[in-house]
Amino acid sequence: MIWRVEHFEEIESTNTWLAAQAKSGAPEGTVAYADFQSAGRGRLDRRWVSPPRTSLLCSILLRPPLSADELYLAVAAVALSARAALVRLCGVRPSLKWPNDLLVGEDKLAGLLGEVVQTSAGLAIIVGIGVNLSDAGPDGVRATSVRDASGVTIAPRALLDILLEEIEPRRALLESVEGRETLRDEYERALVTVGQSVRIELVNAVQSGIARGVDTSGQLLVEVDGATMAFNAGDVVHLRRFEEVIRD
Secondary structure (H helix, E strand, O other): OOOEEEEEOOEOOHHHHHHHHHHOOOOOOEEEEEOOEOOOEOHHHOEOOOOOOOEEEEEEEEOOOOOHHHOHHHHHHHHHHHHHHHHHHHOOOOEEEOOOEEEEOOEEEEEEEEEEEEEOOEEEEEEEEEEEOOOOOOOOOOEOOHHHHHOOOOOHHHHHHHHHHHHHHHHHHOOOHHHHHHHHHHHHHHEOOOOOEEEEEOOOOEEEEEEEEEOOOOOEEEEEOOEEEEEOOOEEEEOOHHHHHHHO
16 A cells, blocks of 8 residues: 655645545545644534644545445444554553444544545545544543553654554455455454443434444444344444433
8 A cells, every 4th residue: 555645734624635635536545634623523524623733633545345335344444453553652452432433441532534435436435533642622522632541642643654554454354355354353342332231312313222233334233122223323322330220
């Protein structure tokens, strides 16, 4: 993989910029990384802004040969690679919260946003990731930073370099059925959500149950009142014991 890294002191959104580049024919391996995003986005178009140079803020362009049901594996590959990079650099091993957060305990350390872009060369996947390095992010969000969790200060570019190293072998797994199964297994093992009592907050409804796993398209399988339901969207809340008692 040849990585082509574009650095910005300030940009509205690395995902938005890279999506435009993908439509213009940018090759796989193009990366946008910024010191500051003025219009950073999380899931459901939520705004996410952190002080300059306190987080790794980047987006990565991938063009793997995946079916529509397998596209989540590209995001999973980046999430798992970020996890491995953090272990290498500071000893912190985050868990994954379905569908796209990295946690230390119950505190958010990083979030990912995958977007599919139709291009003349076929589907491209933009995977954006923000990792809190020395600032825990906006007020009102239960979060932590690498420095708070480990006492280690990491420069954003240092983490980016190791992240890209870790992505390469996982990107190679996406080329084969067997490789995708290997990646899917690593993803499910890292998911702290599996086995938890959870509350799924949808746009117009709330469901509670026990997370039992993910299916082959990345949907969260939740046992609700004895029946298994599959969710492909929604905010997931891991319930503490007292919340379960209140619900019951």
